[in-house]
Amino acid sequence: MRTTHAPASAAAVPCSHAGLPELQAAAPLPVTGVAADYPAGLEVEEHSHECCQLLYAVQGVLEVRAGSGRWVVPPTRGVWLRSGVPHGLRMRGAVQVRSLFVDAQAAADLPGSDCVIEVSPLLRELISEVARWPASAPPGRRESMVVELLLQELRQPPVVPFHLPWPQDTRMAAVCHALAEADGADGFAAATATAADWAARLAMGEKTFHRHFLQATGMSFGRWRQRARLLSSMQALLAGRPIVQVALEAGYESHSAYSLAFRRQFGMPPSAFGARGDRP
Template identity: 50%
Template sequence: MGAASTVQPAKSCGPDTVAASELPVTGIAIHYPQGHVVPMHQHQHGHLIYASQGLLRVEAETGQWLVPPTSAVWLRPEVAHRLIVPVALQAHGLFIRKDICANLPTTDCVVQVSGLLRETITELTCVDYTTPLSRRTHLLSELLLEELNTPPALPFHLPWPQDAQIQNVCHQLMGDPSHQATAGDWASTLAIGEKTFHRRFVKSTGMTFGKWRQQLRLMSSLTQLMQGAPITQVALNSGYDSHSAYTTAFKKQFGHAPSEFIQRQLVMQ
């Protein structure tokens, strides 16, 4: 969420006012249509982005995150990022003053949003920050900070390489997650040995090529699932040979079968 967006917030004070506030916690709710992109930007405060409806992709130099309705992405102060909206989105953005962030997660991550945290976020994004704040708002802010110390990081993160050649491979895979080229094929394309390719890939991403590609495929498949595509079609589009192979990988990664995952998202909306 940032000043570059042309989408109108659902309250009188805009994103610039909220993001620049010196209050401990401020928030804003904005609706983004499908396909909307907020260009690369950054905030001086810590930034928590929760999608109560739809799906959001957050891209930064350090990686990419997908945010379904049961989750929120946490970004540390001054982390440059852009937002991509693959499915129409109701977003809630909270800004937490930099000096307070020392007690919050020390890495950018996606966190689980409990029922209590969800309601706290929603309440804080309905506040009019141009008027004096009530005791209730201050208490809600304290509750939010306490809750953010609790949720564990979730597996919705895709690390992004800094190595230019490996980055080019990842860009191509992003464009076609079902791409079947092996590590050996990519190594030949780059005119390097396969062992060298594997070593550089792990060094640049912290993950093996196979694990990274699987995580990309599973994360990319969420957009299709949220758009209502049949699971078998999603599996094939994502590079899996069958419904069962996709379901097994999905459940291992996210803890739920694809059908259960979608049902959970619908309940949260």
């Protein structure tokens, strides 16, 4: 097992798996596990791997950023990335990541697109088991069977609600960045800005703005902003903060409005999500 502990840093840091190609070349099985612990707020620079990858946080909320979008996942979900996909990471709280690197040939029957998958209790244990194995250790029948079962567990439909589609249009990308980060400039309150506010800021009509945003993301402005707010609120729920406080910080006027939106998005009320903590 390779376990790394990244230092706290205000700036993005390089990927810590520099020796991965050599590790995989020497690995006797098509799946390699790596463990890494990251402090809250740390960002990992954009990078890519020659193999497919499953990113899974056993603790904390992990944000994965790629050209096609962003995935924000709690400990019950993992992000599957195809080989060669450039991506960066952001830790929403202290995060313990367990990554699986899967040989492209072995991944032929696995998801053909980047997506979020559900991590069942069985898959969680399989991931943890593989991440504990010493690098290049000769595998026995048990190890081969574990890998075979793990690959079978990865063959499941993607989970959509944890994905934020990211536009290629630079103007709409700037809007999405400001919304996702609640980042304003020049006194512009991005977190509370309406579509009309954004349209005026971009010097276009409101209907034109709505049309461009929908074309760029595949979602309406209102739906995209709502999903971004709900995804951003997950870390606070896992930390045990009062739901009323989380709801207000997410831009909702009441506990009930936030709970209804959360249930519609994730299939459970925020109280149940918070109670589950880091357990799948």
